[in-house]
Amino acid sequence: MRQKLAVLAIAVLVLSLFAPAAAGSSGTVTPTAADATQAECEFPIEVTDATGETITLEEPPETVVALQPSDARTVFEIGAEDRLVGVPDNPAVADLETDGIESVTDGYQIQHETVVDLDPDVVLAANTTSESDIETLRDAGLDVYHFGEARSIDDVRNNTRRTGELTGECAGAEESVQWMDERLEIVDEALEGADRPLAYYPMGADGTTPGTDSFIHDVLTTAGVEDLSEAASGSFYPQLSEETIVEEDPEWIIYPDDSAEPRMPDVAEATTAYQSGNLVAVDANQISQPTPQVIYPIVEIVGEVHPEAYAEATADLNETNETADENETNESDGETEDTIPGFGVPVAVGAVVAAVGVLARRR
Structure with a gap:
């Protein structure tokens, strides 16, 4: 069991270098040709939200407003943040790089006039958005998609894919879901029989x-x-x-x-x-x-x-990181750098450093 969990720690944390997103990053890259073909968005699209409202988008949106923190975070996760023109302004998104993006809330209170003035192609509204806010924005002529309550990790997957469809970033959304599933598979295997x-x-x-x-x-x-x-x-x-x-x-x-x-x-x-x-x-x-x-x-x-297994994994992870640092140094001579939607290399390195800190910390 301890060996399985050690593998879990190494695999999940090292793979975190290649997470599909990190709050606060703006670097993006097109996924592989195969992934892009499999997850390419098709327009026009017609989707029905949690309120029963049907929304039609004739073409990929150029401007998007995210009303709630989870809306904004998911947009960053899938690499569609370049389309954001409005985001909430509250502590729940303080870690996102939103400089230059209009604030559409005062704390957790939606500022309707601000959203309307931005005239976005689509408005994303998580389930916590009140029905009155939704109605006000729709009465002003905006296309607002109201997400249903996420009650499982599978719902998170579905909401991520739907956000991809609504922002024209299906490939990035699918990549994020695949990133989730790869790590969940490792977790499931490591915890088998635990x-x-x-x-x-x-x-x-x-x-x-x-x-x-x-x-x-x-x-x-x-x-x-x-x-x-x-x-x-x-x-x-x-x-x-x-x-x-x-x-x-x-x-x-x-x-x-x-x-x-x-x-x-x-x-x-x-x-x-x-x-x-x-x-x-x-x-x-x-x-x-x-x-x-x-x-x-x-x-x-x-x-x-399972702290003991993680302590063992930390030592192995440090060795892996040292090897990775050497390889990165050699590759940097060729001045090549790969990034994945929403997650640049510097952020990835920081994520692993933070992860190692988590492993070493005992509360």
Whole structure:
């Protein structure tokens, strides 16, 4: 088992050098001819959104507005950020390179006049966008695509592909989905037959947690833990009772890193997880936004729940990086540099350095 997880760490983290996107990068490159042919967008297209509204785009859009953080992040992920003319202005997209792109929100409040004045070819609106906002923009004559609720990793795949269709970047979207699937396959193989300890993902002092009908639940179970939300009465975002938390006694607490400590009922401090210091903080944006970056929390959770295997993998990874650095130095003499949509080489190197830091960190 430890050997499998070591392979997981090396494979996933080294392959992260070639991720299809990184928040904040603007470099793009055309995928291989085969990929581009297989995933080439065809116009005109006619699609129906979660509200039942049918949208027709006669040609690839030149201007796109993303109303929500996940909309903007997905556009960056697939390499279509050059079409963005409007993005939200709030902490959830602070890591994206949005200089020169108009802000269309005041915090989380959509500024309708700003969006209308931009006159985009299409507006992307994640499920968190209110129906009144959608109606206002449609009444102004804009084509607005309202995404449905993402309740699984498969929904993330579908939303990524649909974003590709709506932005004219089908090849980049398919490449992102393939990047996800390659890493998920490694995770699945490494965790085959592994013990799955009980984990609790708290979202508030009232006991709220992502339920079994949420994509965060899918992220947790894919990462090799049993989700405490399965003991709750609701399936979407239920509230766990204090009695359930104490009786089930989770071994791990996984929480978003937008707070220094888990936001949870006080009784959770009596659990094995809290008393043992088995706390895993994952990137709040990556785990809460249904984009391809949900892969990163999955890998981090596996690493924290199986620290010994990851410690072994770190040593091997360092050797691999040294070899890669030597090869990169030799290749740089030829002044050749490859990039993948949304992910330049400097960003890739930084991603691996950060990943190694994650492996060495014990909470």
